[in-house]
Amino acid sequence: MTFETLGLNEALTKAVTASGYETATEVQTQAIPPALAGADLMVSASTGSGKTAAFILPALERVLAARADTTQKRERGVIYGPRVLVLCPTRELAMQVAKAAATYGRFVPGLRVATVVGGVPYPAQIAALRGQLDILISTPGRLIDHLNTGKAVLENVEMLVLDEADRMLDMGFIDDINTIAEAIPATRQTVMFSATFLGHVGRLAQNLLRDPKRIDVASHTDTHENIEQRLHWADNVNHKNALLDHILTRKEMEQAVVFTSTQRDADWLADRLADMGHHVASLHGGHPQGRRNRVLQGLRNGQLKILIATDVAARGIDVPTISHVINYGLPMKAEDYVHRIGRTGRAGRNGLAITLGERMDVGMIRRIQQFTTQSIPVQTVEGLEPKSPEPKMFAARPEGAGRFGNKPFGKPSYGKKPFEHRGQGFAPRGGEGFAPRGGEGFAPRDRAPFDRNAAPRFEPRAPHGDAPRHSPFDRGAATGRVDHKPAFAPRKPGAPAGKGGFKGRPTGFSR
Numbered sequence: 111m112t113f114e115t116l117g118l119n120e121a122l123t124k125a126v127t128a129s130g131y132e133t134a135t136e137v138q139t140q141a142i143p144p145a146l147a148g149a150d151l152m153v154s155a156s157t158g159s160g161k162t163a164a165f166i167l168p169a170l171e172r173v174l175a176a177r178a179d180t181t182q183k184r185e186r187g188v189i190y191g192p193r194v195l196v197l198c199p200t201r202e203l204a205m206q207v208a209k210a211a212a213t214y215g216r217f218v219p220g221l222r223v224a225t226v227v228g229g230v231p232y233p234a235q236i237a238a239l240r241g242q243l244d245i246l247i248s249t250p251g252r253l254i255d256h257l258n259t260g261k262a263v264l265e266n267v268e269m270l271v272l273d274e275a276d277r278m279l280d281m282g283f284i285d286d287i288n289t290i291a292e293a294i295p296a297t298r299q300t301v302m303f304s305a306t307f308l309g310h311v312g313r314l315a316q317n318l319l320r321d322p323k324r325i326d327v328a329s330h331t332d333t334h335e336n337i338e339q340r341l342h343w344a345d346n347v348n349h350k351n352a353l354l355d356h357i358l359t360r361k362e363m364e365q366a367v368v369f370t371s372t373q374r375d376a377d378w379l380a381d382r383l384a385d386m387g388h389h390v391a392s393l394h395g396g397h398p399q400g401r402r403n404r405v406l407q408g409l410r411n412g413q414l415k416i417l418i419a420t421d422v423a424a425r426g427i428d429v430p431t432i433s434h435v436i437n438y439g440l441p442m443k444a445e446d447y448v449h450r451i452g453r454t455g456r457a458g459r460n461g462l463a464i465t466l467g468e469r470m471d472v473g474m475i476r477r478i479q480q481f482t483t484q485s486i487p488v489q490t491v492e493g494l495e496p497k498s499p500e501p502k503m504f505a506a507r508p509e510g511a512g513r514f515g516n517k518p519f520g521k522p523s524y525g526k527k528p529f530e531h532r533g534q535g536f537a538p539r540g541g542e543g544f545a546p547r548g549g550e551g552f553a554p555r556d557r558a559p560f561d562r563n564a565a566p567r568f569e570p571r572a573p574h575g576d577a578p579r580h581s582p583f584d585r586g587a588a589t590g591r592v593d594h595k596p597a598f599a600p601r602k603p604g605a606p607a608g609k610g611g612f613k614g615r616p617t618g619f620s621r
């Protein structure tokens with residue numbers, strides 16, 4: 111469906127066309143008309159589906175309607191505080207939504223959009239909150255701070271949007287959301303986006319929405335057709351590093367987001383890859399907002415090739431040139447896997463999502479496969495095959511597994527030639543295979559190469575079936591075989607001091 115047929119104002123259809131969109135995505139087709147009619151909505155749509163435009167366009171339509179409504183102006187005078195409030199779980203997602211609002215609202219005269227998120231100074235936020243404002247995009251925690259000090263004016267909010275509501279509840283924002291909703295007139299329109307509406311998210315929806323229309327466009331069982339998923343088994347952390355190095359130096363690697371389980375691993379891995387000559391930075395909640403913004407900017411403008419991120423920090427990253435998502439450390443929750451892989455395959459492109467699994471990750475990988483109802487095809491890299499036997503994912507087919515199709519669930523495709531899976535997208539070019547690279551690429555590494563003869567080391571499994579995850583530091587401490595430089599290693603004498611780049615490197619991403 112075209113945007114014109116959805117009933118949007120010309121100022122918005124013009125902006126959408128200028129963004130290069132010809133037709134509306136499914137979530138936009140389904141959500142925009144009822145949203146324009148003022149209905150409350152419960153929408154399940156995955157990242158990458160175009161969900162941001164599905165709520166920002168109706169929000170902008172409200173702004174345009176208010177601009178045109180001279181009666182309202184006469185009766186109510188100047189309106190202070192936002193007309194539309196969007197709540198997001200993370201600062202990064204809030205920034206992304208603000209960017210979308212500016213893009214789609216570029217032809218809305220005098221559009222005023224503000225973001226109020228943690229980690230930035232209060233005074234400018236207070237000025238924005240109390241002034242005339244069209245759209246406010248905020249994380250619940252910081253908005254509550256302003257509400258508690260009486261600085262936030264929410265009495266003129268006509269439309270409340272909860273983006274990634276499930277995530278906000280996971281992050282413990284339930285009370286904040288309810289308090290914010292109570293400060294907004296009950297006559298408002300409420301639109302809620304969430305991966306699921308089961309359990310506590312469903313109860314929140316019941317409390318906040320009035321006679322909502324349910325739209326279920328994409329669920330966690332989506333096949334992510336344009337994202338090829340792969341699983342490489344690694345014997346140990348050294349093997350995993352060797353696999354990662356191989357993937358990151360492949361020609362088809364345009365930009366990658368590498369996920370770690372902890373902030374410390376993210377910093378450590380970014381240091382390691384920077385030492386190897388990659389243009390890399392880490393992104394996690396422990397960094398100040400200014401740095402996080404710079405990193406995201408570097409990713410967008412292509413200066414950064416590799417981002418090492420934790421789950422929370424990476425939500426909302428929308429950079430179409432991200433060709434690879436690599437799970438170096440497994441997520442804590444199966445649904446985070448779906449959010450992670452959604453960082454690639456954006457804007458109609460193909461993407462590759464590679465999980466590097468150790469034996470201790472079997473439990474989580476199994477849960478991910480159950481959650482997505484898909485098995486992740488196992489692949490090997492020539493010359494880097496694991497020495498230990500492939501972990502048995504599903505010895506017996508689970509009861510009722512028929513819905514997964516005739517193929518046994520989790521059937522190993524082990525031993526398959528690399529890149530054999532799916533002919534398109536990332537197929538090797540003209541027989542170059544996995545031949546060692548001659549001389550090009552990064553400088554030789556200051557550490558022992560992957561030890562092919564090292565005995566595999568498997569972590570003991572926790573009673574519930576999952577092994578605890580440790581940082582590479584812990585593994586190193588346990589085995590004495592980790593040879594990397596710790597994140598907090600003292601700078602070598604004579605090394606340049608940090609000046610505004612990442613990790614104290616003098617020239618931004620230049621190393």
Ligand code: AMP
Pocket residue numbers: 130131132133134135138156157158159160161162163428430456457458
């Ligand atoms: P989202 O699901 O909101 O994170 O958006 C995913 C990506 O799809 C973003 O890069 C958008 O710019 C892009 N997008 C949104 N709407 C459309 C559309 N109608 N056609 C093509 N791409 C779109």
